[in-house]
Amino acid sequence: MPSVITKDGVEIFYKDWGPKDAPPIVFHHGWPLSSDDWDAQMLFFVQNGYRAVAHDRRGHGRSTQVSDGHDMDHYAADAFAVVEALDLRNAIHIGHSTGGGEVARYVARHGQPAGRVAKAVLVSAVPPLMLKTAANPGGLPIEIFDGFRAALAANRAQFFLDVPTGPFYGFNRPGATISQGVIENWWRQGMMGSAKAHYDGIKAFSETDQTEDLKAITVPTLVLHGEDDQIVPIDDAARLSITLLKNGTLKTYPGFSHGMLTVNAAVINPDLLAFIKA
Template structure:
């Protein structure tokens, strides 16, 4: 397996498929998953001649289960370690959910103007900030994230079944048929990772104010969000993020869920390809 060692000695697992001289697309996964969550996108793009790269965030998947560093700064630095190791240039960085926050921090701190990043995509992403605060009264109350922490601490295995079986893919909506394999795969990915990384990561994805990251991004950025996202509500994420981006394009998907990259892959992949080639 492929690993890179970060500045603080953490082993980060990564995948690197396709021609090394092709344009790279770098995928950043959501909480509490791993690079496997991008299977549908990585296969689609490698079959179209792109170089596709994805890593497991520290404490997730096959990366080292370290005790510390479960915050956006370390997440972005770890992603940069992979990009630097592979000498990726002119890359398109695509992030889902927490991975969208990772992309925003990465591009703002490591991607400009060195020529490493060409474009960015935020899919059902957490920026600018999820938590309800005095300056963000529309956000979700702390009790929501305390519930996530309780689920991880009390019975992570059951919690990691309930989330994908319910709100993540919209399988709790009337008339929607649950896909057992998708639910099982979410559970598998989650349980590969570290409970501490998952617990600490809740603070990272909910309380990190990325307003300044979004303002700092000068590259073309596509913001994709389902308007029935029950995990990262669109009104507190994409609809605010698009106002902060200098060169942002918003695409809203009526009725689609937080997990639309998996259950609506054909539609999302076509739109991603059009943005990358546009």
């Protein structure tokens, strides 16, 4: 399997599809999933003439189940190891959920001004900060994330069924069209990864303040968010992020869930393509 070794010895699995001389798009997946979560986007963009690259975050998917380094700094550095190994330049970086935080940290720390990043997209992304604090009163209470940790530690397999069956794709909403395949694919991806990485990752996605990352980004950045996102509520995420970005565009989707990239790919993919081509 194609992989790179990071400076601290972690093997990071990646996919590299499409012509090597085509414009590259780098995809950064959400918690607790893998690069497989981008199937609908990677196939779409390869068919539209792009090079699609996606990696499994450390401790996730087919990458090494290492004990440490489950934080935004390491996530971004691991992504850079892939980009550097493939020598990707003027790439578009697209991140979903925790992957959106990874993109923000990556662009702020590794993408400017070296010419590595052309544009960025944050989809249902966790920045600037999910946790409720005195400075972020609209955030979610720590008890919610403590509950995630408790459920994961007690019965990860059941927890990883409950999330996609319920709020992640909005399958708990009246009249929702439920896909058992989507639920089981979410579970499959999650259970491939490390419980330790997933447990530590909850702190990474909920408690990392990325205000300064967003302020540091100068490339054109598209922020996409579902208005019925029950995992990362839009008001304290996308609607705050857009006020911090120097060159940002916000597009929201009434009724769309946190998992809209999968269940609403027919709507989201053309919007991504239009932004990339602009």
